[in-house]
Amino acid sequence: MFLKIDPKSGTPVYLQIIEQIKSQIASGRLRIGDRLPTVRDLAVDLRVNPNTVSKAYRELERDNVLEGRPGIGSFVSGKVSGLVLKRKEEEVRRHMERAVVEAYHLQLQRRQITGIFTETLDGIYPPEGAEGGKGGRT
Amino acid sequence: MSNSVISTERLGKRYGRRWAVENLTMNMPRGAVMAFLGPNGAGKTTTIRMLQNLVRPDRGSGTVLGLDITRSGPDIRRLIGYVPERPHMIDWMTIDRIQAFTASFYPTWDGAYARELTTRFNLRPESKIKSLSRGEEAKLALLLALAHRPELLILDDATAGIDPGARREILETVIAHMHQEGTSIFFATHLVHEVEGLVTIVAVFNQGHLTRQAPIDELKRSIRRIQFRSDAEIPSPPAGIDILMRKRIGAIEDLVVECPALETIESFANANHTTADEVSLEDIYLALTAPGRGTS
Numbered sequence: 478m479f480l481k482i483d484p485k486s487g488t489p490v491y492l493q494i495i496e497q498i499k500s501q502i503a504s505g506r507l508r509i510g511d512r513l514p515t516v517r518d519l520a521v522d523l524r525v526n527p528n529t530v531s532k533a534y535r536e537l538e539r540d541n542v543l544e545g546r547p548g549i550g551s552f553v554s555g556k557v558s559g560l561v562l563k564r565k566e567e568e569v570r571r572h573m574e575r576a577v578v579e580a581y582h583l584q585l586q587r588r589q590i591t592g593i594f595t596e597t598l599d600g601i602y603p604p605e606g607a608e609g610g611k612g613g614r615t
Numbered sequence: 616m617s618n619s620v621i622s623t624e625r626l627g628k629r630y631g632r633r634w635a636v637e638n639l640t641m642n643m644p645r646g647a648v649m650a651f652l653g654p655n656g657a658g659k660t661t662t663i664r665m666l667q668n669l670v671r672p673d674r675g676s677g678t679v680l681g682l683d684i685t686r687s688g689p690d691i692r693r694l695i696g697y698v699p700e701r702p703h704m705i706d707w708m709t710i711d712r713i714q715a716f717t718a719s720f721y722p723t724w725d726g727a728y729a730r731e732l733t734t735r736f737n738l739r740p741e742s743k744i745k746s747l748s749r750g751e752e753a754k755l756a757l758l759l760a761l762a763h764r765p766e767l768l769i770l771d772d773a774t775a776g777i778d779p780g781a782r783r784e785i786l787e788t789v790i791a792h793m794h795q796e797g798t799s800i801f802f803a804t805h806l807v808h809e810v811e812g813l814v815t816i817v818a819v820f821n822q823g824h825l826t827r828q829a830p831i832d833e834l835k836r837s838i839r840r841i842q843f844r845s846d847a848e849i850p851s852p853p854a855g856i857d858i859l860m861r862k863r864i865g866a867i868e869d870l871v872v873e874c875p876a877l878e879t880i881e882s883f884a885n886a887n888h889t890t891a892d893e894v895s896l897e898d899i900y901l902a903l904t905a906p907g908r909g910t911s
Contacts (some may be wrong), residue, residue: 484812487835487893517794521787525812526648527794582885 478560479514482523490525494533500541503601509555511542620645620767620799621666623677623684625788627823628661635661636696637823639675643801648793648813650831651803653820654902658698659803662820663771667692680766693721695756696798697762700772702752706745710738710755714762721763729762736784739819750781757785761792762780768792769801774809782809807897814904818905826903834899839880850887860902871902 480497482490508589513519516534520527533549537543546553580590621643636658643649653659656731664670666679677684679691704713710733718724719822742747747755748798748891753773760768768789770873771851774782786809793800802810817834819826838859843849845868852872856879860871871894873881894902 482812485808485895487895489832489835490812517791520794521790523812524783524786524790524809524817528815528844529812600641 491529491533511553513551626675629673641844642728648800649816650814660790696765698760698770698877703754711740732758750777767799771803821904838873841870860905
């Protein structure tokens with residue numbers, strides 16, 4: 478299966494689709510130019526409402542993660558995000574803050590958080606000299 | 616044209632002294648996928664039969680696709696697709712024959728689509744209906760309900776008692792169909808998890824009454840589960856938090872609560888050293904139909 482969606486989760490299904498497609502691109506499983514399943518095929522496969530898949534694709538297109546070619550399908554986009562650097566940093570800071578607050582409540586130590594952060598980072602942005610990966614989209 | 620596909624106002628049906636449906640006011644907008652949830656005997660099937668004028672209401676009123684349910688039975692039945700829990704099909708007929716027979720009632724019957732579905736469901740046109748398995752019977756009933764491309768599809772526990780493979784085929788076909796046609800879908804079911812990813816609106820029906828009707832996203836956003844150790848003193852939640860269900864499981868006191876402001880639930884949980892967890896549609900359904908809900 479292309480994505481693993483849990484309709485039982487309290488996270489709306491369209492957000493789960495968005496997060497997983499973004500993460501597959503970040504990890505290199507999906508590459509620039511790859512074609513995504515059609516709305517119909519993905520909806521049938523995941524057994525979710527086709528409008529939910531449409532909504533996820535639309536948001537991903539709006540954010541330049543995907544590129545819709547009318548009548549052909551949706552593709553992983555090579556376009557650069559239109560946001561200025563400051564806005565991009567704000568966006569990432571917001572996500573990191575959420576993760577750190579969560580870690581605080583789970584009573585993780587500073588070095589444990591740093592460890593998880595470095596591991597995650599290495600998975601997507603391999604350290605200098607290592608093989609593979611592309612170190613961030615565009 | 617009306618923006619509702621189904622609309623009822625204080626609809627009721629009585630059998631003897633018992634109200635099977637007591638006072639049902641609900642509204643299903645066009646394009647929605649509505650889960651009509653309720654325990655067995657809650658009055659779901661009676662409601663569905665009233666909507667098609669197969670049963671006459673004893674009070675109240677309603678429309679389906681803008682047509683008055685007490686006056687336009689045949690017109691309504693031509694415009695909608697209906698899959699009952701136990702389809703009554705003329706069992707000496709072959710699959711081919713019943714398609715031709717059913718087609719004669721529907722001006723919009725699409726023979727090519729019917730053949731496409733026959734193939735997709737692996738049904739043999741020359742098979743007699745009495746020789747079909749329960750799963751094949753349900754697939755045939757769905758085919759007969761879809762081939763005239765209805766604006767509204769009503770499924771009354773259509774996948775109850777069917778093996779998982781056939782259930783999956785039925786759901787996938789419904790999804791592909793709604794993608795193509797934008798059909799509104801009314802799912803009466805108690806297999807809640809099966810339709811969770813499809814549903815846009817939830818209507819919970821219990822003991823002849825509509826307990827709740829709301830968009831699924833709204834319910835999922837405002838309902839949480841909180842668990843306390845039952846030997847500690849259980850604090851009462853602040854104003855604004857509604858307790859939907861409360862029960863004890865061993866050493867745990869299990870609460871399902873609702874509040875439009877999620878922060879209120881979260882700070883209540885945090886202040887008591889526990890967490891507010893997300894809930895599935897099944898949890899929501901069980902909480903909303905729990906006996907004596909709202910009391911401890």
